[in-house]
Amino acid sequence: MKKSKKLIIPISTILLFLVGVIGATILTPQLGNLWENVIVPRLEERPEYRLDAPSAVLELADVSPADRRERLEQLANESDASLDRARARYLLANDLIREDFEGGEAWNYLQNLERQYPILAPYIVLRQGRALELTNDNLRAQQQWERLINDYPDSPVIVEAYYRLGQQEPEYWQRAIAEFPQHPRTKEIIYELLAQNPNQKELLLIITENDLSARSDSFRDKLVSDYQEELEPSQWQMIGDTYWARGQYRKGAEAYENAPSSPENLYRIARGFQVAEQETLAMEAYQRLIEEYPNESQTGLGLRRLATLVSTDQALEYLDRVAENFPNEAPQALSQKISLLSSENRADEANMVRNQVISRFPESDQAADFRWQIAQDFAQGNDLVSAWQWAQEIGINNPEAGITPRASFWVGKWAQRLGQNEEAQRAFEFVLESYPNSYYAWRSAFNLGRSVGDFTDIRDLTFEVETPAMRFIPPGGSTMFKELYLLGEDQDAIALFEAQLSDPENPSVTEQFTQGVLRQLDGEYLQSISLIWSLSTRENPEELRQWRILRRSPEYWYALFPMPYKDLIVKWSSERNLNPFLVTALIRQESRFQPLIQSPVGATGLMQVMPETGEWIAPQIGLEEYSLTDIDDNINLGTWYLDYTHRNYDNNSLLAIASYNAGPSNVDSWIQRFDLSDFDQFVENIPFPETKGYVETVFGNYWNYVNLYQPEAENSGLINFGGEG
Template sequence: MSNAIAPFNCIILLVSIFLSNAAFSLENKSPEEQLVSQRAEFLRIERHIWNTSDEDFVQRVIHLGDYPLVPYLIETKILHDLNTDKADQVRAFLREYAGTPLERRILRPWLRYLAKKNRKSLFMEFYTPVGDTNLACQYLRYQIEDGESKAELHPQIAELWNVSKSQPKDCDPLFKIWQAEGGVTEGLILQRIAKAANGGQHSIINYLKKLLPDEKRYLADLWKKTRRSPSTVIQLNEFKGQYPEIEAEIITYGLGRLIWRDKAAALKTWEEAQTKFAFSNEQKAHVANKFAISMAIAKHEDAEAWLVTSESLELDPEVLRWHLAILLKDQNWSSIINLVEKASPTLTSASEYQYWLARSYAALGNESKANELFQQLASERHYYGFLASAKLGQSFNFQDQPLVIAQEVVERIQALPSAKRAFELKELERFHEARLEWRFVQQQLDDQERLASAVIAGQWGWHDQAIFTFANTGYLNDVNRRFPMAYSEILIKEAERNKIDPEWAFAIARRESSFMSDAVSSAKAFGLMQVLPSTARYLEKKRVSDRSLMNPNTNAKLGNKYLRYLMDKVDNNTLLATASYNAGWSRVKSWLPESETVGADLWVETIPYRETRNYVKAVMAYKQIYQHQLFEISDSKTPKLVKDSVFGELVQMQIPINVGD
């Protein structure tokens, strides 16, 4: 072994063998103070790691003692100025931290380096899938060079190639070899064209078209035209019928999109297409499903007929739900009873159907049957349970059953190296790495220990991980831990400043981020209350940085300010403002009743956007829970009457036909 390698092997040995017994010598300091000092020293070493010699680095690592994040320093040092002389260092590190998040942190850049330098033998030795397409292609290419069996390799290459988007250019040499060996079949090409057209990267269709024989290239053109404009399917004469199964697939796809743009044209085309093509039962079900839901949302006169047709072809929860919504819009109570009682119990046993069954019986004067169903629902803690309790005028059942975890179990989990690393990373606000370590902790635990880890996360103030862990384990009755009073000082302060209910602010934050201060949505909304930069700019009349939006204080200030803005837009109607927080107030205004007011519960059920509909239900339920939580910690001895509670007000509320200006 060369002298250049020895210092780092020494580090690995220190970490794996000696550091557990090493002492970080800090006189007259408590364990908490010692950890704070170690944390500060860790950050100092990290800042200067690039210009620290190996010898000095070893001494500083020894000085850090048993600090949990020492492996992250070693990983950083190994990856600095990578070269093949570090192979032994990488081996030792991977051996020590196999299976942990640290393994991938060093393995991926190491493999990329080896691939770039074309160090085949080392690459093949170290290769393990790490979710990197480039590396997977390189590995398969090396296997081909080594003469591995085509029968084993071709299916793996096909899986990499047959995707809806263009793969990295580094994969091209592999794909060329595979294609030359006869791996690309017409079936694969047509599959990939369909994937690209149906929500994928349609620009690759031109490339794929060239791989087809001349007589089938028109199929690629039809897919591309239909992707660009679903009205292409109206011109059925363009569908030659030479390959009817594939053409029927294209027509099915196109009609599923056309129905949202031109219902009359879609209906007429479907009728004509069935005389020319033999559609499979699956394709008929797909068309009926899209037609039914689109027409239900548009309140089309044929909506119910299509809903019935769709239900006869497949059991789809969304179709049944929209059938219910159509009947609710007409307040056709007897038909609702008929729908719920005759549909599959697999679907209608859900609380929403049982609630509307009860409402229907009540509307038709059968109070006894209605109250029996309401009573069953009122025993549960959810949106419909709270509605049922309010209808009956009885107290809400929060089903709070706090977990009691033995202290020795807590201590055993906290002593895990990965748990210690997760805690330290959280304290340093390196939340992504902390969550990776915490997920690794979960993998090492049984079901009861995972519940204990949820309690630990809550004790650490890591509320999002406590919430997610409870959800993943299926234990939902530890209400205080699942609905913590997180960031209470700033949320209550900003809610009161903006004259909104604090329980509403808590409910919004709980639904938006589960109190994850660094949350970023696919729409690029940030932080605790998921504030968009554009919203922040509008409210503040200046640009607000993404980093600022990650600050809980700034985010809570802007989130509550936006709630106040929405309340002003919708005449202080919290239900409409909640929907507006998710979908935008102008869109919510377009959902208001057309001719007369409707009950709030009925209006919520007929919101056309599933995401917003579920969002409103969740926030209202959370608001009720937080109203109870706030009472529990208040000095008040008198709880709100049911009629004055969140759901007491909701069941009395009528949604108007106009709000605002």
């Protein structure tokens, strides 16, 4: 008896059947919900439809249209109805549409594609309309956009259809404003309407609430100046919040004065005036906060701020009040008190308060800092046993404190000097495991005898620079957004992500991280790194837990340590015989990869080259015409100077990097003053806090770049994203 064969129905057949049942014309609004709530989730359960499945198309996301076209055409013409074939057709159509004259060919790729590629079905319908428009079939193009609106009424993608249709029928623009006010295209609509007539209060309110870019500033100011008598308290609250988010604290304070009274608003009024150096107004507002909300958490912070504006005796009274009544602010208040007492030469009292912090709040960052101060004092007195004991307490009691990697590393160094080699090894291994992305992890790895290089041979280490083959999947945003991002359809991805944010002023941890990743698509690396790094300052315990989970992933560190301009960095590093990761590490510290940035003293561009330095270097390398804001010119000049500093110091990268920041005369004087036999101690002895921090940051950057972008690093046993970095 023959066994019956199991019937296997291809997914494409199932999709075509569903479309046939529902109606091939796809005119019912329910279809959009079916795609989103039934078909897409089911697809994601299939291994070949998972976003993280291997994909030949996604590897082409950052390749130019011309360079990827042949490969995409091969994939698009495969017989198997795979996800990659659908992706290839979508990208080919988009590349053709962006050329503004290949509508017919684009239509051929897009026709019926929404059935095979439901993840991006609304975008496919939108592109179908654009392809038809390029063939001058405007009537069918409009029908496609109307179909998009009818079939996917809840999708932000329909704003693009509203925009196009609204150019002939203004009602569609009003629908976009009413339904999707935070969509980037809607903001463009509003700005266009305001350009025609700026005296539209409702539009001013909408753009104020939904656009936190600099473009909105003048309209927010107009709203306040022209309509202040008509604004309600809740609207003043929104205006104050947006001023605050824009860093315009004085204006925010004035807006909050018209908003409903709350502890947060009163604190911001006071703080806004204080930042604006309106001390009298600030003191009055702090007093109101204290009187009206004596027990709220904002009052504790307000008392600490107020203590900076009054006499020493009054300040000490306020700080004692905080220490007594506001436990969350108490360690910071007592630390302020120590500073005040020290400034008044009341050392004994300051020491008593310091001991109080350590005993009452042993797990606070302030206690960690004070333990470290005590440990350093003992070390300077050559009492290494006591120094080791005090520093060891930091790793036990304060694992999250900023000083802990440094203190734990020196537990190992002091143990070495005491001949306690097993204890030293345990300390270095603790740093490497618990803080694997820190400067002190690198120094610990070296002290453990790992082949990670030292200051004297970093220059000579040769590395291949290997970037990930595909973009990683962002943790925030919808499936549709993630697919667009993975494809490299950046502007659509950004617009969709912004439109879908539930609370733009208070994004979740994963949303803020994703915002940071998206900033890099527009070259805003300074803002990106700041957004991602500031996740560590979240105060909510659950949000901090989410951040700690996030930073265990390599994606977090790739985003914090991006490598734009890789080809130019490798080119000029090779030309100068420099380690490309060291050059990248220096650029990250100097400019955060912003080519137009300029320091207050005139240092310009990626490697912050001074104009006079550029003028001195240019003739030596035959560079007749150059611009410090040109990426290629700047790296050319900057790497020459970094090579020069290395040659000055026998290729010692520690001294070369210190010289890049502080100048050769200062470094020469430090070489005369301090022993160079122990590089770790030499770094500790650098008397300029800025330069000491600069050296540690650049080499910490270097360590991360090696671990992330060096192919052999993963097999070296050094990468460990599970630690506390």
